[in-house]
Amino acid sequence: MGEDGAVDVRTVVVVGGGVSGLAAAHALAGEPDAPRIVVLEGSPRLGGKLAGDTLEGVPVDLGAESVLARRPEATDLIKAVGLADDVVHPATTSAGLWIGDRIRAIPPTVMGVPADPATTTDVLGPEAADRVAQEAGLPQPELTEDVAIGRFVAERMGRAVTDKLVDPLLGGVYAGRAEEISLAAAVPELYAKLRTAPGLLAATTELRAASQRRAADGAPVFAGIRGGINRLITALEQDLTSRGVEIRRSATVRRITRTPDGYELVTGPVPAPTLVKADAVIVATPATPAARMLADLVPAASVELAAIEYASMAIVTLAVRKSDFPASATGSGFLVPSVEGRTIKASTYSFAKWQWSAEAGGDLAVLRCSVGRLGEEYVLQRSDEELVALASADLRQAIGLEAPVVGSLVTRWGGGLPQYAVGHLDRVDRVERAVAEQPGLAVCGAAYRGVGIAACVAAGAKAATRVRGHLDALATMAP
Secondary structure (H helix, E strand, O other), rough: OOOOOOOOOOOEEOOOOHHHHHHHHHHOOOOOOOOOOEOOOOHHHHEOOOOOOOOEEEEEOOOOEEEEOOOOHHHHHHHHHHHHHHHEOOOOOOEEEEEEEEEEOOOOOOOOOEEEEEHHHHOOOOOHHHHHHHOOOHHOOOOOOOOOOHHHHHHHHHHHHHHHHHHHHHHHHHHHHHHEEHHHHOOOOOOOOOOOOOHHHHHHHHHHHHHHHHHOOOOEEEEEEOOOHHHHHHHHHHHHHHHEEEEEOOOOOOOOEEEEEEEEEOOOOOOOOEEEEEEEEOOOHHHHHHHHHHOOOOOOHHHHOOOEEEEEEEEEEEEEEEEHOOOOOOEEEOOHHHHHHHEEEEEEEEHHHHHHHHHHHEEEEEEEEEEEOOOOOHHHHHOEEEEEEHHHHHHHHHOOOOOOOOEEEEEEEEEEEEEEEEEEEHHHHHHHHHHOOOEEEOOOHHHHHHHOHHHHHHHHHHHHHHHHHHHHHHHHOOO
């Protein structure tokens, strides 16, 4: 209670206005006795890796374009902010692989690890496909600790599987190297199954069967929003503002310190800093800035966060005439293994994947290509015109798209995707234990337990729950 008998309103500061931070703010703001909430975003806009624009009048996503529908967190949030009627599902998710001189069908896999050797011949070749079949006769793997998925699969099934299947499928998620990505963090269901399955092939067969059973119930795997998944950010901002949440853009937090009453955040320009006081803080930024601002407060967590690498990549969005798009290019697009030596690592035919894009485009077809992997930052130093030309040249070779583009957008995501290296989940455990020693402090974001939107929303909600527990504890101690 205050001196006049009024109930003191606690303040929670959320650092980071990406989807994780906004989801955390939403979870807190929706409670009956919601605290005062301030969101501090370092850039001029909200949304992090969720961004949108228009290309030749057609709405486009410039970052993520869908959410995992089989996890409820993201779809529930979309509905909660008033977009339930605009939830849509892909018209097709049948992607191919650009290998050699043509696009080939992706065989049944679990994140690139085959479930049926007989279906891999076209992609891998007869000898490599036979090597996959031989995995069933190998001794049971003894996974006592995390391993790199690319190396583990290569040892069990052959190098071709890692190069032509695991690499492109994981690359679409992390823009990283399969030889360095954690099996436990990137494909946790496979890691768990390998604890009991007699082998890798047996594990993927079981998981694929379970996936097919889920598919039989008609539940879609992915969901989007008519007009682009980036609309979630605008809707979230409107919802939060209507609930009294204060959102400050271009407010970079440099340091967080403990005070007798809670926390103090230093933001604003160095010569004229602004101090923001809080009873609790949620840090929802990428690992690198989180490490900087937590350096004094939680040095153990800061060291761990600083060790997380990030990959940079770019999205090249193109518009062409529908009449010029090759009829032979079917499905939702294609992935490209690194060993093929192409500029692009994937292409999505947005107009074919999303009915709303086809309708909005009229006689224009929107498609996009992703460029850049971990260690390929030099690719992104090329001009927009060069990247458009390189992407167009690859599309010409891959699907025979000869016509010039009508319009283009190049979006660079510098340090956009965290890399889940071997031991990543142990690192996250150490970070969370160190942070937990500071009452009322929580962290969340793509750097921790999942890079997808659903995982980020779940992380934000978990951080909100932790902070809410601290505020409740403060309330019971109040005189």
